[in-house]
Amino acid sequence: MAKSTTQYVCSECGWNGVKWYGRCPECGQWGTLEEFHEARPAGHGTASGRNTRTPIGAAPTTGAAAARPITEVSTESVTRIHTGFTEFDRVLGGGVVPGSVVLVAGEPGIGKSTLLLETAGNVARSRPQRPVLYVSGEESQAQVRMRASRINAVQPNLLLSATTDLATALALIEEHRPSLAIVDSAQTIISQNVDGISGGSTQVREVATALIDLAKMLDVPIMLVGHVTKDGSIAGPRTLEHLVDVVCQFEGDSQTALRMLHASKNRFGPTDEVGCFDMSGEGIEEVSDPSGLFISTEDAAVEGTCVTFTLDGHRSLPIEVQGLVTKSVLPTPRRVTNGIDQNRLAMLAAVLYRHGKVNLLTNDLYVSTIAGGLAKEPACDLAIAAALASAAKAKPIARTTCAIGEISLTGQIRPVPQLAHRLSEAARLGFSKAVVPARRSAPHNFKTIDGLQTVEVSSVRDALRVLLE
Template sequence: MSGKSKSIYVCSQCGYESAKWYGKCPGCGEWNTMNEEIREPVRNVSPKSTLYSMKGRQHPQLLSEISTDIETRYQTGVGELDRVLGGGIVKGSLILISGEPGIGKSTILLQICEHLGKALRILYVSGEESSRQIKLRASRLQVHSENLLILTETDVQLITEQIRETKPDLVMIDSIQTMNLSELNSAPGSITQVRECTNLYMRTAKELEIPTILVGHVNKDGAIAGPKVLEHIVDAVLYFEGDRQMSYRILRAVKNRYGSTNEIGVFDMGDHGLQEVSNPSMALLSGRPTHVSGTCVTCVLEGSRSILAEIQGLVTTTGFGNPRRMSTGFDYNRMNLLLAVLEKRGGYYFSNLDAYLNVVGGLRLEEPACDLAVAIALISSLKDLPVPEDTVVFGEIGLAGEIRSVLHADQRVSECARMGFKRCILPANCLKNLEGRYSGIELIGVKNIRQAIGALGG
């Protein structure tokens, strides 16, 4: 049917559509997520039109007829990135790398060009920088690949035409928010533009079997700018985490159709770009203070890797009517829950005290296994009782104050022993399969918070 263009409002979080604007989305309940979108009328298409032509279309195949050959993966030359991707870049995949400005998204793309450019032809498309700016940045990163093609363009149709003509082995788009389709009336970076541009890149990547990497910006809440459906279109979503003021960067996969989503990569930002950190535990524990209360070391599991992290707590008298709570690198609500458990079950009162929590190195801990270390760091600061330097703590705390078992305790203890720690406080239920297996490290099983504090000599 033909008609005029109409304006609708689409939620950027759940995709809910409405003819009028809402402050709160009726679909998901989020506030200020309804964005205006111009919906073009549907055109009349004749059955004889090329739209209905079967030329070049895919036909159904029997499952038994589909080839089961191992997928082709390109090694990037950056071991930490290959780990997060599940072994390398899969041929024909669409990968989204997101993060805050200046955290290292464009840097890591140029760095892998130096290694991949030895055997592959790479097309780097930039909508934010000129060719000269990219050349200067490549010189600083010591990237001198002869197979690297630079294209400064924002029109997606022109870019896809260049991809079909040059037929590169790898395409990089920096960034998806600067791309636009001339057929759409909306501005670059809008919901419609980001979604349709990504769809076009996806179809091109799948049809030509050319892996494509997209760079995506994040909004003030840390989510990828644009519709949530953008994450559903791509094959893999990688997030760069970390404070721009600190050198360490964490690359985490939140979606990966070709590998695990539990792996992380650790990098150190230096003068010549991102450098791999092969031993994250040693890097995160460097500069740890000695004989100071309020600090505790824990062991968390990130995919197949055990990492030791330092948790710092500070408890002090409040200067306000209501005590202040602040958490960096640890869930704020989880911290409040642990404070409530410590008061009710442990007898440690924080009601009239400010409590601050910090995970050193920019690492974000989401595993319940670090609950006990958080509690001990806060109690250590409250009682001004330093935790011994050679002690590692891990375990989940229940609402009854009990210490519950955690997964892969043997792997955690092995990492603690490798790093030279002499004592490990862990849930008592985890001791059953660990006794007699490790020498040089004392394993202390605890059942509740009071036993954990007693094991520290408090």
């Protein structure tokens, strides 16, 4: 029989020990130690079930476990599996690595299951010689089939299973040896070998460990769906993120169709790539060029608007900032924001009053971005200030002009990272004029950009004079 050992595991940092403490000795969090019963197989070494050391002179280790010089380890046989989405492959570093475990987390209803089911259909379509396994612990087979029909993911070699038992899921993966296995979700699968409720730290850790071991042993890639808590972190023990190879966050505003996928951990690629998707009734479609999503289609200049360029990984995105200034009838003027930091708005209003000679302290200020874009990077400061000044003075900014720069409390325009990359994207989209920070020590590399006039400014007052002239 299996011999059970009891340990206490911290759900925050992963510390484990045989004694319970009210406060974790490792991370100092209170009430995070939970009882963990791990079943250990008897019969490894001696009849009593205790493991014994390998005696001196035993046969040397062979196979994949043998130690070899790193120069003799070949990676030519590793072929990544394409998901059918160029954006998804970019985030993963070129595709799914065989034997890897990918965790896709996101808020309820954001589209995690739809994205992975459509991915399963794409892989099954491109690899008809091998099956693709989709294990659902939340829906029945009929429910998954209905969603697959809606998003055009029905393939004869796509196998569906509805179970919450870990042993059954492991047996299915071992039996079919699929080219890709998807488990939806890790928090709904239960192991009979350990105690704890579904979704608890003990169960999630046991389920993840068993799936990872099987993925490495059979060289089968597995994708897990992960739930998130109220604060946006992944549910379950923090060690879950350490165990898997790739952790992807699927984010987006429930009020808009735009979805963003980025990797917070990736052992096989970069973590600064971002994938853009569009959620529709027919499923999820990738957006290869999201430049037109965050700017309006109006040709004529409108007061209170200014375009800037922000960085999301290696991708430069245009963000249109809209500002509205009205006379306040309240003792405390309102500061309403959407897509930018409210504290940043209050600071920029003070800087405009002190160094830009634009008094907005007694006005209601409303600042928003287009289509759920985020302008929280410091490089967006100049565009926010320009939009407010344009609205206050009723002077529109030309549609072919963009503003990039960080504003300090002294009213200076500070340089921003990767300015040349932002300006290249601005020139590609047809912008003819860019207001940028003045050079200080190292020269900027934007002199070679054809068709784009760059105006260097060193203060807020100079920038507003150029933008509102």
